[in-house]
Amino acid sequence: MNVLVVGGAGYIGSHCVRQLIAAGHRPVVLDNLVFGYRAAVAADVPFYSVNLGNESEVGKILKKEKIDLVMHFAAYAYVGESVTDPLKYYFNNVAATLHLLRCMMGCGVKKFVFSSTCATYGIPEKMPLVETMPQAPINPYGQTKLDIENALKSFAHAYGLSFAAFRYFNAAGAAEDGTIGECHNPETHLIPLVIDAAVGKRENVQVFGTDYPTPDGTCLRDYVHVDDLSRAHIAVFDKLDQPGTALFYNLGTGTPTSVLEVIHAVEKVTGKKVPYITGPRRAGDPPALYADSTKAKTELNWEPHFKTIEPIVASAWKWHSQNPDGFKK
Numbered sequence: 598m599n600v601l602v603v604g605g606a607g608y609i610g611s612h613c614v615r616q617l618i619a620a621g622h623r624p625v626v627l628d629n630l631v632f633g634y635r636a637a638v639a640a641d642v643p644f645y646s647v648n649l650g651n652e653s654e655v656g657k658i659l660k661k662e663k664i665d666l667v668m669h670f671a672a673y674a675y676v677g678e679s680v681t682d683p684l685k686y687y688f689n690n691v692a693a694t695l696h697l698l699r700c701m702m703g704c705g706v707k708k709f710v711f712s713s714t715c716a717t718y719g720i721p722e723k724m725p726l727v728e729t730m731p732q733a734p735i736n737p738y739g740q741t742k743l744d745i746e747n748a749l750k751s752f753a754h755a756y757g758l759s760f761a762a763f764r765y766f767n768a769a770g771a772a773e774d775g776t777i778g779e780c781h782n783p784e785t786h787l788i789p790l791v792i793d794a795a796v797g798k799r800e801n802v803q804v805f806g807t808d809y810p811t812p813d814g815t816c817l818r819d820y821v822h823v824d825d826l827s828r829a830h831i832a833v834f835d836k837l838d839q840p841g842t843a844l845f846y847n848l849g850t851g852t853p854t855s856v857l858e859v860i861h862a863v864e865k866v867t868g869k870k871v872p873y874i875t876g877p878r879r880a881g882d883p884p885a886l887y888a889d890s891t892k893a894k895t896e897l898n899w900e901p902h903f904k905t906i907e908p909i910v911a912s913a914w915k916w917h918s919q920n921p922d923g924f925k926k
């Protein structure tokens with residue numbers, strides 16, 4: 598299939614582009630390069646640097662490249678910033694996505710794969726999380742993703758759009774050859790920060806909270822490898838032939854890993870001591886978040902290749918050690 602990957606130069610999008618090629622599809626990338634890196638996408642992949650608000654340009658691309666399906670990864674994803682500057686998040690994550698969808702409907706492109714998040718659940722009452730649990734986001738970032746999930750449901754009903762929304766847990770790791778990986782500026786995610794502390798790029802890493810009701814007192818998260826996420830996005834293609842299909846899937850390994858366990862995994866993989874300090878809880882952090890991904894496993898025959906934290910960290914380490922300064926802008 599000809600697949601437009603919106604945000605294809607970003608962290609998850611660029612890994613998905615690789616997996617699309619490996620699965621025999623033809624990716625075309627659209628990325629405005631605000632957060633993406635041109636170097637994250639192979640030179641021979643068609644690449645367009647366009648804003649989604651420019652519907653006439655996006656429409657031309659859909660037609661010229663004979664796009665069958667659109668994958669949408671382009672979003673702002675800093676939870677704290679979404680609280681202090683929600684307009685930025687509503688414009689980029691909601692308004693821009695609506696432009697894209699209107700453009701698709703106008704061009705008759707009616708298959709869509711959407712990058713959603715477990716942040717749409719807010720602070721859940723029970724673990725592990727299943728797709729049918731209530732969604733009550735506690736920050737604008739999660740709300741913008743839920744707004745689009747809801748818009749998609751209406752569009753499936755009204756316009757025959759077929760879509761799958763994947764609610765990711767903690768995307769982590771890097772391509773197995775170490776040539777692309779996680780590169781955010783600023784970086785706020787745990788694994789890259791711990792690696793930076795291990796190699797001395799940061800003085801230390803701070804553990805946000807040690808008094809949670811968890812076995813070692815630190816937060817539990819479900820780290821899932823970025824290539825495993827990508828494979829699920831491709832496995833769903835077969836399910837989108839019927840117009841009006843609306844699918845939602847959690848994607849995680851189901852294995853809860855604590856902040857201290859991540860630090861220990863980085864120490865083991867790198868052979869270096871990680872200097873860390875303990876600090877107060879970060880506002881809005883639920884004690885534990887992990888997925889029940891039975892639905893994706895049963896319906897998509899999806900099985901994460903990376904089931905535990907160590908090999909995930911090892912792949913992140915390979916990327917980091919081969920590219921200590923990340924991508925060049």
Ligand code: UDP
Binds near residue numbers: 787804805816818856
């Ligand atoms: N975390 C931490 N120190 C940091 C960054 C993150 O202790 O410098 C913790 C955070 O509280 C959470 C986990 O690591 O429990 C994962 O955080 P991250 O920001 O990577 O992802 P999130 O779960 O917020 O999407």
